[in-house]
Amino acid sequence: MIVRSPHSWNVTTQGAREIQEKLRRRVSFKAPGSLPRLVAGADVSYNKFSPNLYAAAVVVDLESLETIEEAGIAAKASFPYVPGLLSFREVPPLIRVFRKLRTLPHLVICDGQGYAHPRRFGLACHLGVILDLPSLGCAKSRLIGDYEHPGNDRGDFTPLKDGEEVIGSVLRTRTGINPVFISVGHCMSLEMARELVLRLTPSCRLPETTRRAHHLVNELRRASTTDAGKSSVP
DNA sequence: GCGACAG
DNA sequence: ATCTTGTCGC
Numbered sequence: 001m002i003v004r005s006p007h008s009w010n011v012t013t014q015g016a017r018e019i020q021e022k023l024r025r026r027v028s029f030k031a032p033g034s035l036p037r038l039v040a041g042a043d044v045s046y047n048k049f050s051p052n053l054y055a056a057a058v059v060v061d062l063e064s065l066e067t068i069e070e071a072g073i074a075a076k077a078s079f080p081y082v083p084g085l086l087s088f089r090e091v092p093p094l095i096r097v098f099r100k101l102r103t104l105p106h107l108v109i110c111d112g113q114g115y116a117h118p119r120r121f122g123l124a125c126h127l128g129v130i131l132d133l134p135s136l137g138c139a140k141s142r143l144i145g146d147y148e149h150p151g152n153d154r155g156d157f158t159p160l161k162d163g164e165e166v167i168g169s170v171l172r173t174r175t176g177i178n179p180v181f182i183s184v185g186h187c188m189s190l191e192m193a194r195e196l197v198l199r200l201t202p203s204c205r206l207p208e209t210t211r212r213a214h215h216l217v218n219e220l221r222r223a224s225t226t227d228a229g230k231s232s233v234p
Numbered sequence: 235g236c237g238a239c240a241g
Numbered sequence: 242a243t244c245t246t247g248t249c250g251c
Binding site: 046053081 | 242244
Binding site: 043044045046081082083090100110111112113116117122129137139140142143144181221 | 238240
């Protein structure tokens with residue numbers, strides 16, 4: 001697919017925060033009229049002591065849960081991990097991955113927060129706006145917000161709140177297992193986001209999209225970290 | 235100053 | 242995120 005980057009990525013942490021404050025106005029909260037069918041999962045894997053990083057996207061059919069297409073790349077990290085600025089580290093390589101994808105997905109699920117962010121512009125919002133696709137964030141842990149633990153059954157959820165504002169949902173995708181943190185990205189509603197994540201978690205805690213993308217980036221990382229792969233020691 | 239802090 | 246074996250449970 002064709003992707004245009006609306007700003008520079010070579011910025012300072014302060015510059016990054018300013019970009020977030022400006023781009024947040026481009027986020028739409030209007031969800032599609034019906035459930036998206038082709039869902040892309042996006043993930044990034046790192047190497048501990050090297051600037052190498054691996055990104056991938058896997059497109060899954062929401063109905064059959066079959067993989068439609070997958071794409072992955074290796075890249076150099078150009079921004080450090082800073083809480084609240086994760087998108088400046090992960091979106092650049094993900095843009096390259098989506099340019100490589102020939103299937104146009106209807107939705108993107110990110111491994112991180114969307115609206116549940118200090119400036120309401122987490123990774124899922126940033127990627128969704130740039131790709132101009134509906135998106136949502138499904139994180140394994142919390143960045144900001146307070147919440148009560150949801151009930152113990154799959155499907156139970158509680159609101160994730162920042163003061164009086166509901167910024168996301170803490171959703172149990174598997175009975176008796178730690179919940180995930182859902183928040184809207186671009187063109188998405190919290191209700192639809194939960195519905196989509198539940199449909200993509202028939203047997204595991206994380207969405208099949210995320211799991212498959214995660215599996216792919218780890219294969220890419222090992223492939224270049226192991227054998228004759230070009231890595232840290234020339 | 236102290237604690238928190240997606241991946 | 243990454244470093245890592247076995248182990249308890251469905």
